[in-house]
Amino acid sequence: MPAGVTIETWHWVTFIGCVLFMLAVDLGLLHRKSREIHAREAAAWTFLWFSLSMGFAFVLFRWMGGETAGEFITGYVVELALSMDNVFVIALIFSYFGVPRHLQHRVLFWGILGAMVMRGVMIGVGVELVHRFHWVLYILGGFLIFSGIKMITGSDQEVEPEKNPCIRLARKFFPVVDHFEGQRFVIRESGRLLLTPLALVLVMVETTDLIFAVDSIPAIFGVTQKPFVIFTSNVFAILGLRSLYFLLAGAMASFSYLKYGLSLVLVFIGIKMLVSFKYHIDTLVSLVVVGLILVVSIGLSWVIKPKVTEKEPKP
Numbered sequence: 001m002p003a004g005v006t007i008e009t010w011h012w013v014t015f016i017g018c019v020l021f022m023l024a025v026d027l028g029l030l031h032r033k034s035r036e037i038h039a040r041e042a043a044a045w046t047f048l049w050f051s052l053s054m055g056f057a058f059v060l061f062r063w064m065g066g067e068t069a070g071e072f073i074t075g076y077v078v079e080l081a082l083s084m085d086n087v088f089v090i091a092l093i094f095s096y097f098g099v100p101r102h103l104q105h106r107v108l109f110w111g112i113l114g115a116m117v118m119r120g121v122m123i124g125v126g127v128e129l130v131h132r133f134h135w136v137l138y139i140l141g142g143f144l145i146f147s148g149i150k151m152i153t154g155s156d157q158e159v160e161p162e163k164n165p166c167i168r169l170a171r172k173f174f175p176v177v178d179h180f181e182g183q184r185f186v187i188r189e190s191g192r193l194l195l196t197p198l199a200l201v202l203v204m205v206e207t208t209d210l211i212f213a214v215d216s217i218p219a220i221f222g223v224t225q226k227p228f229v230i231f232t233s234n235v236f237a238i239l240g241l242r243s244l245y246f247l248l249a250g251a252m253a254s255f256s257y258l259k260y261g262l263s264l265v266l267v268f269i270g271i272k273m274l275v276s277f278k279y280h281i282d283t284l285v286s287l288v289v290v291g292l293i294l295v296v297s298i299g300l301s302w303v304i305k306p307k308v309t310e311k312e313p314k315p
Contacts, residue, residue: 005064007228019116019235027109034183036101037246045243053236060229070283071224072233074290078223078265079237080244081294082216084255085262086209087245093204096161097197099180106183107198108242111205118210119234122217127227137225140218141273147215148266151259166203170195215266222269223286257304261297265290 053076061069094104129136161167170176174195181187185199220230248255268289272281 011228015232015235019239022239023109023113034102034106037105037243039247042243042246046240046247049236049240049243053240056232056236067283068224068226068229070287071226072229074283074287075220075223075229075233076237077287077290077294078219078269079216079234080240081265081290082212082219082262083237083241083244084248084258086212086241087248089208089212090205090245093201093208097201097204099198099201103180103183103198104246105242107202107205108245110185110202111209112238112242114202114206115209115213115238116235118206119213119217119238120231122213123227123230123234126217126221127225127230130221130225137221137273137276140221141270141276144215144218144222144266144270144273146270148263148270151263151266161200161204164204164207166207167200170200170203176200219266219269222273223283255298255301257297257300258294261293264293264297268293 054073057069057072057076060072090108093099094107099107174193176195176197176199177187178197180198181196183198184196185202187194187196217234220233224230269286272286275281
């Protein structure tokens with residue numbers, strides 16, 4: 001960051017205020033009534049959020065220089081790429097609970113708002129730890145390498161609400177009706193507060209994002225340790241996740257090699273963090289490496305189709 005450039009409180013307030021304003025316009029004006037989001041609209045929203053992200057990167061370039069702008073773009077790409085795996089899990093959650101397509105936008109809206117708060121807290125704690133104990137970076141680097149290897153060797157993810165402690169806690173304190181009540185998460189019957197299945201879906205989405213954040217937050221610390229850059233790149237990636245879901249959810253099965261690409265990204269950033277005490281890997285080099293890994297993994301997914309094994313018909 002260039003000398004003389006300091007992030008003041010009003011910078012944080014202005015950024016968060018702009019994000020909340022855009023979300024308020026989205027929910028209160030554009031999506032006041034629940035409706036199905038089609039691919040064309042999702043593509044337009046995806047392009048809009050991406051354009052806003054690159055516009056913010058340009059502002060950082062003019063304001064703080066190319067190094068900071070490069071860190072923001074690299075962090076944004078890493079967070080967005082790791083979010084693509086989250087898209088597949090969210091699709092599984094919606095399918096498991098049988099959430100109608102016209103209600104999915106509402107769940108993702110509140111899920112993203114909660115994710116921003118959770119990630120903000122995690123980033124704040126992480127920045128403080130790294131500032132006080134620099135060796136924490138090496139622990140995070142080792143954790144990312146472990147996570148990357150586990151992503152390759154681990155089995156396919158399944159949705160198991162009965163094993164989710166937050167779901168069990170919610171069921172323990174609140175009765176749950178067995179049918180959807182429109183876009184409502186809570187209803188009141190005979191003076192009792194009841195949860196709808198949509199509330200359980202929201203809890204599942206929030207806890208799923210928390211699990212993914214355990215990988216993605218340490219990853220961005222391998223790109224930069226600047227709190228403002230970490231937070232803004234995370235927020236822009238999360239904002240684009242909702243439209244990305246409606247654009248890619250039906251085609252996520254086609255990205256069969258993306259998991260391997262994401263695991264390599266985690267391992268690369270982990271190694272970068274471990275060797276940072278002796279070798280400095282330039283931000284542009286990191287961006288190019290991450291970009292190439294993702295492009296190759298997505299390209300292989302389209303070129304090499306996975307073999308589909310046909311199951312024998314049951315008698």
